[in-house]
Amino acid sequence: MAMFGNLSDKLNHIFSKLTKRGKLTELEIRQAMREVRVALLEADVSFLVAKRFIDALSEKAVGSEIMESLTPGQQVIKLVNQELIALMGNTASKIDFGVAPPVIIMMCGLQGAGKTTMCGKLGAMLKSQGKKVLLVAGDIYRPAAINQLQVVGKQAGVEVFERGTQKVVKTVNEALALAKKQSFDVVVIDTAGRLHINDELMNELLDIKKLAKPNEILLTVDSMTGQDAVTVAEKFNQKLDITGVVLTKLDGDTRGGVALSIKAAVGKPIKFCGVGEKLGDIEQFHPERMASRILGMGDVLTLIEKAQASVDEKEMARLEKSFRENSFTLDDFLAQFDNIKKMGNINDLVNMIPGMKGKIGQLDIDEDDIKRNKAIIQSMTKRERLNPDIIKASHKKRIATGSGTSIQEVNALLKQFYGSKELMKQFASGKKKGKFPPGMFG
Amino acid sequence: MGIFSKIGNAFKKTKAAIDNKIVAIFSGGELDDEFYEELEMVLLSSDVGAATTDIIIEKLRARASKQKLRNEDDVKQALRDIMAEILSESEPPVDEYPLVIMVVGVNGVGKTTTIGKLAKYYTNLGKSVLLVAADTFRAAASDQLSGWATRAGVRIVKHAEGADPASVVYDGLQSARAKGNDVVIIDTAGRLHNKVNLMEELKKVNRVAEKELNGASYQKLIVLDATTGQNAISQVEYFDDAIGLTGLVLTKLDGTAKGGVVLAVVSENSIPIKFIGTGEGLDDLELFNAKEFAEAII
Numbered sequence: 001m002a003m004f005g006n007l008s009d010k011l012n013h014i015f016s017k018l019t020k021r022g023k024l025t026e027l028e029i030r031q032a033m034r035e036v037r038v039a040l041l042e043a044d045v046s047f048l049v050a051k052r053f054i055d056a057l058s059e060k061a062v063g064s065e066i067m068e069s070l071t072p073g074q075q076v077i078k079l080v081n082q083e084l085i086a087l088m089g090n091t092a093s094k095i096d097f098g099v100a101p102p103v104i105i106m107m108c109g110l111q112g113a114g115k116t117t118m119c120g121k122l123g124a125m126l127k128s129q130g131k132k133v134l135l136v137a138g139d140i141y142r143p144a145a146i147n148q149l150q151v152v153g154k155q156a157g158v159e160v161f162e163r164g165t166q167k168v169v170k171t172v173n174e175a176l177a178l179a180k181k182q183s184f185d186v187v188v189i190d191t192a193g194r195l196h197i198n199d200e201l202m203n204e205l206l207d208i209k210k211l212a213k214p215n216e217i218l219l220t221v222d223s224m225t226g227q228d229a230v231t232v233a234e235k236f237n238q239k240l241d242i243t244g245v246v247l248t249k250l251d252g253d254t255r256g257g258v259a260l261s262i263k264a265a266v267g268k269p270i271k272f273c274g275v276g277e278k279l280g281d282i283e284q285f286h287p288e289r290m291a292s293r294i295l296g297m298g299d300v301l302t303l304i305e306k307a308q309a310s311v312d313e314k315e316m317a318r319l320e321k322s323f324r325e326n327s328f329t330l331d332d333f334l335a336q337f338d339n340i341k342k343m344g345n346i347n348d349l350v351n352m353i354p355g356m357k358g359k360i361g362q363l364d365i366d367e368d369d370i371k372r373n374k375a376i377i378q379s380m381t382k383r384e385r386l387n388p389d390i391i392k393a394s395h396k397k398r399i400a401t402g403s404g405t406s407i408q409e410v411n412a413l414l415k416q417f418y419g420s421k422e423l424m425k426q427f428a429s430g431k432k433k434g435k436f437p438p439g440m441f442g
Numbered sequence: 443m444g445i446f447s448k449i450g451n452a453f454k455k456t457k458a459a460i461d462n463k464i465v466a467i468f469s470g471g472e473l474d475d476e477f478y479e480e481l482e483m484v485l486l487s488s489d490v491g492a493a494t495t496d497i498i499i500e501k502l503r504a505r506a507s508k509q510k511l512r513n514e515d516d517v518k519q520a521l522r523d524i525m526a527e528i529l530s531e532s533e534p535p536v537d538e539y540p541l542v543i544m545v546v547g548v549n550g551v552g553k554t555t556t557i558g559k560l561a562k563y564y565t566n567l568g569k570s571v572l573l574v575a576a577d578t579f580r581a582a583a584s585d586q587l588s589g590w591a592t593r594a595g596v597r598i599v600k601h602a603e604g605a606d607p608a609s610v611v612y613d614g615l616q617s618a619r620a621k622g623n624d625v626v627i628i629d630t631a632g633r634l635h636n637k638v639n640l641m642e643e644l645k646k647v648n649r650v651a652e653k654e655l656n657g658a659s660y661q662k663l664i665v666l667d668a669t670t671g672q673n674a675i676s677q678v679e680y681f682d683d684a685i686g687l688t689g690l691v692l693t694k695l696d697g698t699a700k701g702g703v704v705l706a707v708v709s710e711n712s713i714p715i716k717f718i719g720t721g722e723g724l725d726d727l728e729l730f731n732a733k734e735f736a737e738a739i740i
Contacts, residue, residue: 038482038492044671047487111694112550112667116581143589144582151581151603195697222550226489226671228699249549252634254673277579 026062033058036080043294045257046230049087049264057083084291087260093244093269094284095216102134102179102187104212107246108205108236109220111193114248114274116145118220119190120152121274121282127158131185136175137162138208139192149190156279159184168192169207176212189214196235209240217242218271221262224254230265237266247285248274259290328421330385334377337370375403376413388414473506473517488739491672491706498524498705522736528709529732534689534716539569540658542615542626544651545691546644546681547665549632552693554583556665556719557629558590559727563717565594569624574614575600576607576647579631587629593724597621607631607643608650615654626658635680648685661688663716668694668701675703678711689716692730696721702739 033054040050060079097103105122107115116139123133135153137160139145146162153160161178163171172189179187189212194201209217219242221229236242245262250273259270270285377385379402384391391399396410403410478499485495501524502517511517543560547553554577561571573591575584575598584600591598599614611628618626630647633640652660664681666674681687690713695701704715715730 038486041483041486042492042672044489044673047483110669110697112552114550142586143593144585147582147585148580155581197697222667222669224548224667224670224673226669226699226703227487228489228669228697229671231698232669249634251637252548252673253636253676254671258671 029058029061033061040257040260043255043257044224044226044229044261045294046227046261046265049230049261052264053083053087053260081291084260084294085287088263088287088290089269093271095271097185099215102176102184103216104176104187104189104214105216105218106189106191106205106208106212106214107218107220108191108240108242109193110195110222110232111142113193113220113222115139115193115220116148116190117152118218118246118248118272118274118282119149119188120156121279122188122272123153123158124156124279125282126186126188127156132183133158133186133188134175134179134184135160136172136187136189138168138172138189140165140168140171141192145190145192152279168204169211172208172212187212196232196239202235202239205240214243216244216271218244218246219268220246220248221258223247223250223256223258223273224252225258229258230261233262233266233268237268242266242268244269244271246270246272246274251275251281256290256293259285260294263287330377330380330388330417333417333420334374334385337374372403372405372409373413373416376400376405376410379403388417473502473511478503485702488700488702489671489706490702491675491710494528494706494709497528497709501527518740522740525705525739526732526736528705529715529735531708532712532714534714534730535659535661537661538659539624540618540626541569541624541661542618542628542651542655542658543661543663544628544630544648544685545663545665546630546685546687547632548634548677549580551632551665551667551670552719553577553632553665554586554590554629555722556691556693556717556727557587557627558594559719559724560627560717561590561594561596562724563727564625564627565596570622571596571625571627572614572618572621572623573598574611574626574628576610576614577629577631578603578605578607578610583629583631597623608647611647611650612654615651615656619656635677641680641684644681645684661716662686663689663691664713665691665693666704666707667699668692668703669697669699670703672703672706674707675710678707678713682711682713687713689714691715691717691719693719695719696726700739 036057037050037054040053041047045053057079060083095103095105107119109115119135123135126133133156135149135156135158137146137149139149146164150160150162161171161175163174168191175187175189178184189208191205191208192201194205196202217240219233219236221233225232233245245266245268247256247259247270250256262268263270270287270290273283273285275281275283376399379399380388380391380395384395384399391414393407396407399405400407400410481502482495482499485498486492490498498521502520505511505520505524511520541564545553545557545560557573561573564571571594573587573596575587577583577587578601581603584603588598588600599610599617601610601613607630614626614628617623628647628651630644631640633644635641648662662685664678664687666677670677678687678690690704690707692701692704692715695718701718707713708715715732715735718728718730718735720726720728
């Protein structure tokens, strides 16, 4: 990796200097701003957007606000965060269903951005909201693209309309007629990936637009895109006057500067994000969360929301009590596994915790492990679960047979359990405080 | 159209952009701090990345102190030399047959399309090629590969969707041995490099391939999308850690993408570039040449 792990490290580095020095001169602020600019570029924020961002920031920073402040570092971080949110738009944006059905959504973007997958995800999401959805196979160029849409449509449980490789406009026309006749609520048109400089194919999109008059034209953008993202977004927007952007592959470790660039460059809202390989892995875009992510402050809000939605509060309180009283048993351990499963991929969650990003190597818990560990605990007697110290070799053999595992695996689980218990003891006694963010563990 | 003009064509826009900027920032025949600062921004805005930009600028400073760079042509030539040096620090292995190539990368970079082009490339060299459809995850991926196999006129081994990719690889390599194919190209599912389980699966596929090589040489190529920003460095790092890469293929150089990130990738990861993809046609694949590449950029 480069000199700094991520943008937040870099900003922290800059601002730790600021904090130590107290009041700042105009020159010092200008130097700090230059470093912020480089850091933004390193996070894939567009060159021009970064410049604009810095100009706006400098104007505010050089004013009296900061000069008279006692903790300039904190204020600058706050300011950077505020400006990031302002640039990315202040509110989460949704699809408007306040029009006569069917609502028509047209997808577009470069090759490999994730359009077809996103069609499936949108279909599944809208279906779960009670809408009758029709997906239209408009990618007649890529080999097997129609097949792919049919497969994701089937997975999403929504209908797919295709007419093979006949002219796309004709297919769309027939699809719309069918949608009206059979009262579909939503029509999602998949289109072939194309380069923004390919006039012929860009004109094809314009033809589809003229015919279908879509309520939404969503540009799908890979969140790992570099400096070129702005050019791409500008070209698509000039041609089609898009209504919004969909960011894909945000479950990767990209710093996501592209979110800032695109919003700033074309002024269109980012409406949805793809966050995983499964059809349910779609989220609304939240600028404040994205700002935190770009700054490396962790997606704490999403984490909290996810945890609240999937973990019973009483259950949490009980677990917390047993942490504190150090009466953590294998039953509690079992309950933890269930909670983890409900919350989704453990590594995704860990990534959302500030300071934990990139440390996932230490926390490889996969679903099969969880399943196996649950089976082992469930093969124990009540007494053994409450007091694992009584588990002797002969017990282990029985437990291994009962759970279809080996004695080594039983041992490994017990070792993991004692390790967790020890860790919790340290939390409870506050020894490990400071290593974890305050408030994360009650 | 020669190789050079083809690459040159792909880079036309980048070249023009950097060109203009160099002319604009080079004033009065003196490389002052302002010049270096502007050059830094030019490189950063071409996806070259902060660390590699520092390296390039340091090298240019060193060169400028030794010899007088009088005009923008001198500066451009110096930059070209520096970039070519960085890009040729490591060379990809020479092809030896029988050859097994596994193609990996994150989702949507153009792995399957690249494999279609590779099939054509090796067929043109007179080799008999077999494609192995080990992307059993993405909907219709093996159909897509079949499409390419037909276009390139080569044989394909595939299983049903959702099958164990390792077993497809096993069957593919057995079949290649039985039929005496010279080149086996394995398509794998796109995966984000930070997904631990998916990377473990890839390691398993790699282990199976290694066991079934029967003396064939083995190359592991990562496909990078030229529009990717600094995340490409992370992608290469993770895939290299998992299976040990022998080279990379840079795709989608036919847009306005600058592909500058390969400078960062090569300088930070020392993985050589083997091929570049310059278009959507079956023949739009070229062996990488550092000097031509640098000349095309600056």
